[in-house]
Amino acid sequence: MAEKSERLLNLYIMLLAQTRFVSKQDIRRAHYGEYADNPRGHEAFEKAFERDKDDLRELGVVIEVGSLDNYFDDELGYRISPDTSSLPEIRFGADEAAVLGIAARAWEQATLARATTEAMRKLAAQGVEIDTSRLDLVPPSLRAEEPAFDACWEATQKRRVITFDYRRPGEEAASRRLQPWGVVRSSGRWYVVGFDLDRQAERVFRLSRVQGKVTLTGKSAAYDVPAGTDVQAVAHNLVHRTPDIEATVLVRQRTGVALRRQSSSIEEDVAGPDDASGWDRVTVSGQARDLVGSVLALGPNAVLETPADLRSDVVSRLRGVAS
Amino acid sequence: MTSAGGGPKPTVHAAREQVGRLLALVPFLHQHGEVRISEAAEALGVDAAQLDKDLRVLFMCGLPGGFPDDLINVDLDALEGEGIIRVDNADYLARPVRFGPSEAAALVVALRAVEQSASSETREVVERTLAKLEAAGAASAAQQIHVAADTSPGAELLPVLQGAIEHGLQLEISYYVPSRDDQSSRVVEPRAITRVGDATYLDAWCHTANGDRAFRLDRIVSATELSEAVSERAAEPRDLSGGWFRGDGETVAVTLRLQPAAQWVPEYYPVNETSPGPDGTLDVVLDVASESWLQQLLFRVAPHASVIAPREFAESFTADARAALRLYQDGGVG
Numbered sequence: 001m002a003e004k005s006e007r008l009l010n011l012y013i014m015l016l017a018q019t020r021f022v023s024k025q026d027i028r029r030a031h032y033g034e035y036a037d038n039p040r041g042h043e044a045f046e047k048a049f050e051r052d053k054d055d056l057r058e059l060g061v062v063i064e065v066g067s068l069d070n071y072f073d074d075e076l077g078y079r080i081s082p083d084t085s086s087l088p089e090i091r092f093g094a095d096e097a098a099v100l101g102i103a104a105r106a107w108e109q110a111t112l113a114r115a116t117t118e119a120m121r122k123l124a125a126q127g128v129e130i131d132t133s134r135l136d137l138v139p140p141s142l143r144a145e146e147p148a149f150d151a152c153w154e155a156t157q158k159r160r161v162i163t164f165d166y167r168r169p170g171e172e173a174a175s176r177r178l179q180p181w182g183v184v185r186s187s188g189r190w191y192v193v194g195f196d197l198d199r200q201a202e203r204v205f206r207l208s209r210v211q212g213k214v215t216l217t218g219k220s221a222a223y224d225v226p227a228g229t230d231v232q233a234v235a236h237n238l239v240h241r242t243p244d245i246e247a248t249v250l251v252r253q254r255t256g257v258a259l260r261r262q263s264s265s266i267e268e269d270v271a272g273p274d275d276a277s278g279w280d281r282v283t284v285s286g287q288a289r290d291l292v293g294s295v296l297a298l299g300p301n302a303v304l305e306t307p308a309d310l311r312s313d314v315v316s317r318l319r320g321v322a323s
Numbered sequence: 324m325t326s327a328g329g330g331p332k333p334t335v336h337a338a339r340e341q342v343g344r345l346l347a348l349v350p351f352l353h354q355h356g357e358v359r360i361s362e363a364a365e366a367l368g369v370d371a372a373q374l375d376k377d378l379r380v381l382f383m384c385g386l387p388g389g390f391p392d393d394l395i396n397v398d399l400d401a402l403e404g405e406g407i408i409r410v411d412n413a414d415y416l417a418r419p420v421r422f423g424p425s426e427a428a429a430l431v432v433a434l435r436a437v438e439q440s441a442s443s444e445t446r447e448v449v450e451r452t453l454a455k456l457e458a459a460g461a462a463s464a465a466q467q468i469h470v471a472a473d474t475s476p477g478a479e480l481l482p483v484l485q486g487a488i489e490h491g492l493q494l495e496i497s498y499y500v501p502s503r504d505d506q507s508s509r510v511v512e513p514r515a516i517t518r519v520g521d522a523t524y525l526d527a528w529c530h531t532a533n534g535d536r537a538f539r540l541d542r543i544v545s546a547t548e549l550s551e552a553v554s555e556r557a558a559e560p561r562d563l564s565g566g567w568f569r570g571d572g573e574t575v576a577v578t579l580r581l582q583p584a585a586q587w588v589p590e591y592y593p594v595n596e597t598s599p600g601p602d603g604t605l606d607v608v609l610d611v612a613s614e615s616w617l618q619q620l621l622f623r624v625a626p627h628a629s630v631i632a633p634r635e636f637a638e639s640f641t642a643d644a645r646a647a648l649r650l651y652q653d654g655g656v657g
Contacts, residue, residue: 002380004338009345009384017386017415030387055339059346060423086418088459096452099437099445106433112425116433118343119426121367125347125419127354129366140436142470156467157424182467225467232469257499257506261544273650297623300646301504315651320626321644 007031008052012061012080021066021077024049054158054220060122061085092128101130102139109144111153144190146207149183151214152192156180158220161197165211173211178203179223182231193231195223204235244285247295248305253278255301259294262286273303281305292317344369344377349416357409360402378402378410385412427461428468436470440478440516442486477523477540481516484525484540487548488513494527497544504615506544511536512557528556574610577617578631581605585627588620606631618643
């Protein structure tokens with residue numbers, strides 16, 4: 001590790017200390033002397049150099065690529081400008097630093113927890129002192145238990161194509177190829193949003209339905225995310241394709257607290273199916289399955305009135321038990 | 324910080340991480356002058372032994388040229404003797420590197436999550452903090468990751484609960500007990516918001532119960548901050564490491580037979596045993612503290628779950644299902 005660390009740091013310093021672009025030849029001579037001067041050596045050097053550039057970018061370094069010569073632009077060189085690569089001076093008040101300290105403990109996912117730690121370290125390097133004792137706040141818990149998360153996140157960052165097997169409920173697993181644009185968490189689940197190369201369309205995949213390993217293929221920066229893409233909006237549109245349904249439910253008075261809580265309106269003291277208690281008419285919206293489940297859960301304390309198809313759904317499910 | 328069991332381990336980038344630590348250490352030293360290794364380790368969140376190893380890489384680095392003057396100077400005598408870090412000839416590393424894309428995204432998303440559950444005063448602080456980070460170029464990477472606001476019931480009350488805790492004031496809450504389908508009002512002295520497993524609780528002293536209680540957030544229907552301050556009963560957070568949130572009533576072991584459509588049940592509720600039943604069914608044994616809770620579950624998945632034992636639970640469920648069905652038939656439809 002020490003050798004690779006030295007090479008990375010020396011490469012960074014070399015490109016940072018120069019005001020002009022440095023040629024690949026000079027870089028190779030200074031830091032990659034171990035690669036032989038033959039086709040195999042050239043290839044190995046190119047690979048190592050690409051990886052090192054990727055590593056520096058991941059650390060936040062901006063590597064500028066430009067022409068070495070004002071007259072001939074066929075040879076490219078590299079440099080790092082202190083202005084674009086340095087963290088701008090940020091000063092935080094004690095209360096802001098405390099909030100940062102809380103946020104730093106929110107990720108319960110290894111890769112992003114580590115990324116947060118590294119970000120906080122840069123702030124500490126700039127003189128920000130974190131003291132969370134000022135604030136009595138529980139950090140929210142951000143998790144990603146799905147094994148596919150790491151690879152999808154990495155591919156999103158590097159703009160690399162991924163392939164994976166995906167199984168929709170009730171179907172066989174099928175292989176998919178995707179240009180990932182971003183990852184989204186909604187209602188406790190992670191999704192990857194992107195462009196499906198086989199379907200030639202935007203698609204959203206639920207990470208928990210990915211089977212086995214996600215493989216990154218091809219080069220970094222292999223595609224562009226369309227300008228103005230809002231991954232949250234894409235995911236929302238594709239996941240919630242069915243609009244909510246409005247249902248009216250007769251609920252026995254003093255029962256159905258949870259259903260009442262999500263209702264849009266309640267009409268009190270209406271005519272009910274029996275006289276054992278008073279009844280209210282509750283209007284709720286939601287997905288058909290959830291509405292039926294909520295009404296069923298109330299047993300003999302609720303009657304789904306409309307729409308008719310949901311009503312008959314409740315009836316047939318009750319018959320299934322009663323018969 | 325754990326990944327799912329059996330999942331692939333995150334890739335280790337040991338060299339990159341080491342360089343990342345060094346690119347933070349040098350600016351830190353630039354700010355503070357010579358520092359004890361223990362202080363630097365603490366401030367940067369690095370193990371001191373690791374920092375020692377990192378420094379031994381640093382002094383092998385420097386400007387290209389190969390002359391001794393080109394290398395970064397680490398005072399190894401001071402390091403080994405007094406445990407003090409002294410670094411020279413590294414002025415070009417005086418500023419930390421810009422946030423990497425993952426770093427910016429992770430931090431911004433975490434702050435937004437804090438914002439969602441914060442009291443209105445704290446939320447204002449989070450907004451200021453986010454604005455400063457975004458001005459420093461942290462916003463664009465965060466477009467590739469989005470965590471939707473927690474829309475679980477009760478989450479909208481977090482700012483009120485959190486505010487009362489910060490102000491040290493009592494709360495009046497309306498609390499719903501699903502197994503009784505009942506809602507009651509109580510005055511509590513809030514202590515803390517605590518997460519146990521997937522549920523979030525308000526830990527408080529309850530005046531109605533005259534004792535410590537944990538209220539599940541998704542069952543708090545409303546909450547109002549009162550003007551009375553909390554007493555010393557709410558001063559100290561409790562040690563909640565024991566199974567404090569469990570009901571203390573007696574439980575009955577219930578055996579259910581689940582059709583495929585209801586076989587998600589063991590993923591959501593703790594079951595003692597599972598065994599395959601006939602025709603693709605699954606038999607599970609649950610400890611049930613409340614029969615009405617069980618009924619709700621059975622109705623929700625009807626008709627895909629049935630009670631194998633005890634018999635009286637099976638009978639009362641069928642009787643209730645018939646009663647529910649009659650409500651539809653007497654209404655003229657069914």
